[in-house]
Amino acid sequence: MNFYDSSKVESLFEQKGITKADVPEEADVILVNTCSVRDHAEERAWGTVGNIKQLKHRNPNLKIGVIGCMAERLGTDILKRASYVDFIIGPNQIENIISILDREEKGSVVLIGDSLQPYPQIPSKKTGTVIAYIAAMKGCNCHCAYCIVPYTRGKEESRPIADILEEVQQVLEESPKEIHLLGQNITNYGKDLGMQNGFIRLLEAVHNVDKVIRLKYITPHPKDFTFKIIYALKQLPKVPEHFHLPVQSGDDEVLRTMNRRYTTSEYLMLIEEIRKHFPDSGISTDVIIGFPSETKQLFSNTVEFFKKIEFDNAYMTTYSPRPGTPSSKIYNDVVSPEEKKERHRILSAVQEEISHRLNQKYLGKTLELLVEEYSPKHTAFSGRSRTNKIVSFKSSNPEIIGKLVNIKIREAGSWVLKGDEIR
Ligand code: SF4
Structure with a gap:
């Protein structure tokens, strides 16, 4: 979502005739788009904002803006730690960025909270990439x-389908895309919006657009991922057989205290139904390690759950209390950093073995790949299979980016597969 917001800001700047500086030293405006999801993300944002400060000495007209979720969460408090910041804009206010840049008055501005228009008409930026x-x-x-x-980011606000389709058409003018x-x-x-089966209707509508090569969605919640969605996906061949369903914990007590509103058995049933209808699918997940109610025993339930499900891969983070959230108010962050690190190591090792083992089944098979990029370092192209495997291959055709190709797999590691093009 932050990438998306950044591209919208870039587009607003382009409309205004503002161009990108090659290096920060040459910029008249520097924006730091921030994330609040973990303490670590905010600390990195603070580090970046701190580093930019010295550029103000060289260019007193330099304007520094903090945008995104940290701007929303901290608001004017950002000025207590960084009084040199010129503007602070929350994610729901980014369409106002130009008017703030244009203002003549001195002093910092803080613009957070909901905007009147949840989805302002901001044209999409040309990206030259395969994914939009x-x-x-x-x-x-x-x-x-x-x-x-x-x-x-506030309460759920869905964007009307017509509005979404308009933006989809706009990005596809450049080239067919995922x-x-x-x-x-x-x-x-x-x-x-009072829609019945809104998610399915949304997928169907975008699926019908000609130049959509593949259609993906992020992030589904397991509690709302109904069997009806699974059946509908069978009719939508542009949606690849990859399911990213954040489980967050493999223990019922921890899931309850996390307020995830599903149990491990319900989650398991969902995965079984997916595998019944999409036997060759890829399934990935997110997990939080060291949530305050997670004892050693409950963590070992997560490890067992991972062994049982056999995810293709998993994105693991260690718990970090976010001020203002229910868990930060109710619990102390009782699992020590060393223990979190150790649990992370244990679960990563289990997952790596599973990922590596599952990837071996692709050896000798041909996968359809959407080619995303060329890596000069590896002198190879790469893209993703329908099951979201990253596959690297060599080709002498520079026009291959953005195309669907068939690759026969000859090497399979835990993260990357390698293969050769089949013509
Ligand atoms: S579903 Fe839960 S984890 Fe995901 S954004 Fe909403 S509150 Fe956060």
Whole structure:
């Protein structure tokens, strides 16, 4: 979502005739688009903002802006630590960035909270890339105990399908693309608009657009991922057989305290139904390690759950309390950093073995790949299979980026497969 917001800001700047500086030293405006999801993300943002400060000595006219979720969460408090910041703009206010740049008055400006127009008409930037991100909805009504998103991005607001289709058409004018529909809980799409089966209707509508090569969505919530969605996906061949379903913990007690509103058995049933209908699918997940209620025993339940499900891969983070969230108010962050690190090591090792083992089944098989990029370092092209495997291969055809190609796999590691093009 932050990439998407940044591209919208770039587009607003382009409209105004503002061009990108080659290096920060030459810039008249520097924006730091921030994330609040973990303490570490905010600390990195502070580091970046701190580093930019010295550029103000060289260019007193330099304007520094902090935008995104940290701007929303901290508001004027940012000025207590960095009084030299000129403007602070929350994610729901970015369309006002130009008017703030244009203002003549001195002093810092803080613009946070909801905007009157949830989806202002900002043209998409030409990206020259194969993938285009399109916001389908913003905000989240779920209130998972650890999560800051409902506080920084507000309540769910779905964007009308016609509006989404217009933006999809716009990005496809440049070239055919893979579309990623974005929403904090995209499976809830349309509920606030009173739609029935809104998520399915959204997928169907975008699927019908000619120049969409592939259609993906991020992020679905397991509690809202109904069997009906699974059956509908069978009729939508442009949606690849990859399911990213954040489990967050493999223990029922931890899931309850996280307020995830599903149990491990319900999650397992969902995966079984997916595998029944899409036997060759790729399944990935997110997991939080060291949530305050996670004892050693409960963590070992997560390890066992991972062994049982056998995810293709998993994105692991260690718990970090976010001020203002329910879990930060109710619990102390009792799992020590060393223990979190150790649990992370244990689960990563288990997952790596599973990923490596599952990837061996691709050896000798041919996968359809959407070619995304060329790496000069590896002198190879890469793209993703329909099951979201990253595949690298050699080709002498520079026009191959953005095309679907068939690759026969000859090497399979835990993260990357390698193969050769079949013509
Ligand atoms: S569903 Fe996702 S975005 Fe919403 S509160 Fe839970 S973790 Fe946060």
